[in-house]
Amino acid sequence: MLGAYGMVTLALRSLGLPFAPPGSASFAGLLLAYAYTNVPLFVLMTLPAMGTLEREQQEAAYTCGASPAQCWRFIGLPVLAPYLAAGWMLIFTWSVGLYGVAFALAGSAPNSPIRLMTLQIGLALTSSTSHQNRAAVHGTLLLLIAGATLLGYRLLMRRAARWEI
Numbered sequence: 001m002l003g004a005y006g007m008v009t010l011a012l013r014s015l016g017l018p019f020a021p022p023g024s025a026s027f028a029g030l031l032l033a034y035a036y037t038n039v040p041l042f043v044l045m046t047l048p049a050m051g052t053l054e055r056e057q058q059e060a061a062y063t064c065g066a067s068p069a070q071c072w073r074f075i076g077l078p079v080l081a082p083y084l085a086a087g088w089m090l091i092f093t094w095s096v097g098l099y100g101v102a103f104a105l106a107g108s109a110p111n112s113p114i115r116l117m118t119l120q121i122g123l124a125l126t127s128s129t130s131h132q133n134r135a136a137v138h139g140t141l142l143l144l145i146a147g148a149t150l151l152g153y154r155l156l157m158r159r160a161a162r163w164e165i
Contacts (some may be wrong), residue, residue, distance in 0.1 A: 002021040002022070002032065003021060004021070005054045006021065008021075009021050012084055013049055018146075021157045023095070023116065024105045025105060026063050026114075027114060029105055030101075030102060030114055031069050033101050033105055034043070034095055034098075034101065037101065038090075038094065040089050041091060041094070042088070042091045045087045045090060045091075046080075046083055046084055047086075049080055049083035049098050049160070050080075052079055052080075052083070052160075053075075053076055053079055053080070057075050058075070058162060060111040061074070062113065064165055075083070082156045082157070082159045082160035083157075085156050086152075086153045086156040086157050086160065089117065089149045089150075089152050089156065090149075092149055093145075093146050093149045093150060093153075096142065096145060096146065097118065097142065097151075097161075098118065099118040099119070099122065099145060101118050102114065102118060102119050103122065105118065106119060117138055117141065117142055118142070120134075120135075120138055121135045121138045124138065127142055
């Protein structure tokens with residue numbers, strides 16, 4: 001869509017707008033690729049949480065004189081916040097561990113402007129034997145980050161379960 005001959009690029013150029021898409025090995029290109037894959041996944045994971053909001057809660061708030069904004073502020077967001085935070089934690093863990101997208105876009109060049117941990121592990125494992133310890137340390141850090149976020153996810157989902165009937 002955003003490549004040199006992508007649909008969005010060609011449409012904007014046909015309108016006379018000078019549009020240059022971000023390079024695939026740039027931070028903006030990687031950010032767009034991650035957003036393209038992770039935003040729909042986040043929506044699919046958090047959409048079932050909307051079922052915890054009940055129509056009776058909204059009607060009770062309106063009966064008490066609450067505006068729609070107050071209803072969302074005092075009822076909707078407190079109920080949905082643990083689900084949204086837990087979904088964000090899963091997407092974060094998924095994104096940190098994702099190697100294929102970053103490798104496809106940035107490659108394995110040692111002078112790449114993108115310095116993701118997964119790319120550094122791959123580079124250390126393929127370069128020489130002197131960097132094997134660095135790869136082990138990065139891998140351990142990656143496991144600790146994933147473990148901490150998944151623990152946070154479990155705690156948030158336990159808190160969110162209070163609203164389920």
